[in-house]
Amino acid sequence: MEKVVKPSPPVRYLEIDGSRAGQRLDNFLIATLKGVPKSHIYRILRKGEVRINRGRARPDYRLEEGDVVRIPPLRQSSARDIDPQQAAAGFAWLLPRILYEDDELMVVNKPSGLAVHGGSGVGVGLIEALRGLRPDAPFLELAHRLDRDTSGCLLLAKTRPAMLALHRMLREGDMEKRYVALVAGAWRGGAREVTAALEKNRPRSGEHKVEVTEDGKEAASLFTPHQRFGYATLVEIRLLTGRTHQARVHAAHVGHPIAGDEKYGDREFNRRLQRLGLKRLFLHAQRLRFTHPLRDCKMDVEAPLPEELSGILARL
Numbered sequence: 001m002e003k004v005v006k007p008s009p010p011v012r013y014l015e016i017d018g019s020r021a022g023q024r025l026d027n028f029l030i031a032t033l034k035g036v037p038k039s040h041i042y043r044i045l046r047k048g049e050v051r052i053n054r055g056r057a058r059p060d061y062r063l064e065e066g067d068v069v070r071i072p073p074l075r076q077s078s079a080r081d082i083d084p085q086q087a088a089a090g091f092a093w094l095l096p097r098i099l100y101e102d103d104e105l106m107v108v109n110k111p112s113g114l115a116v117h118g119g120s121g122v123g124v125g126l127i128e129a130l131r132g133l134r135p136d137a138p139f140l141e142l143a144h145r146l147d148r149d150t151s152g153c154l155l156l157a158k159t160r161p162a163m164l165a166l167h168r169m170l171r172e173g174d175m176e177k178r179y180v181a182l183v184a185g186a187w188r189g190g191a192r193e194v195t196a197a198l199e200k201n202r203p204r205s206g207e208h209k210v211e212v213t214e215d216g217k218e219a220a221s222l223f224t225p226h227q228r229f230g231y232a233t234l235v236e237i238r239l240l241t242g243r244t245h246q247a248r249v250h251a252a253h254v255g256h257p258i259a260g261d262e263k264y265g266d267r268e269f270n271r272r273l274q275r276l277g278l279k280r281l282f283l284h285a286q287r288l289r290f291t292h293p294l295r296d297c298k299m300d301v302e303a304p305l306p307e308e309l310s311g312i313l314a315r316l
Helices: 025-032 038-046 084-090 092-097 126-133 160-172 246-253 267-274 307-315
Strands: 012-015 068-071 098-101 105-110 151-157 176-184 192-194 198-201 209-212 221-228 232-239 283-291 298-302
Touching (some): 012 160, 025 038, 025 068, 092 098, 092 126, 126 151, 151 160, 176 307, 221 246
Parallel strands (some): 151 283
Antiparallel strands (some): 176 232, 221 232
């Protein structure tokens, strides 16, 4: 019988954003490398195979925003140790959702319900699926993230120089990210900038949540009302920073939680929208505008509003 040899996974380079800053390196690796035994993680740390900004680092090193972490090739648990051809066969429907692609980057219209990466009970996420669909691509990494229930424009890097340049743009606010959301209540007045600092925590229930706190990380969002429906308002949200759950927490903070948000939303409002057929979070990453990291041209990529959301607006 012919032996099938699986290709070794590639070296990964992950740049630390504001939401990860301050975390210990070992804890970051344990959370990122789902399925890899802790003993193995500490072994590769001792051997210097994990690098921070090209240098060795201790397990207790506190990550800083902008750090680049080199993760050596690792085979993870069987749930994530999927053959690239299997991933390609199960996720071929993703290919028509590629909005733009060249040799350096890719923009995908991510559907709601698909996690951007595997882990926490998810065997295969969008990034693993795309690597399976593009087995010859030497490098493919997420440039940023979207919540599992959020749809729309997701940016990926196809080269390490592109990834570092895109991360720098995101960190310095040189990339324009615009979302569309349906929020509870009648929005009064025009555009409003929300600048409430955010902090991740873990309540006693064990559920991770983000809260507005004075000691949190700086966060800013610009809300602009587009259409009013009496008890709901369609708004555009421009994220001026990139914190975890930022749009959802800021919307709830100003008294206009997003429809379908089970973590930060309003239960009665959600039930009202469910009766109209809403089965997901009404948050869509509609538009990305930035300068191409290597070609010095203006990029403006837009993902149309999904039918399941435009149908809700029609019924409203």
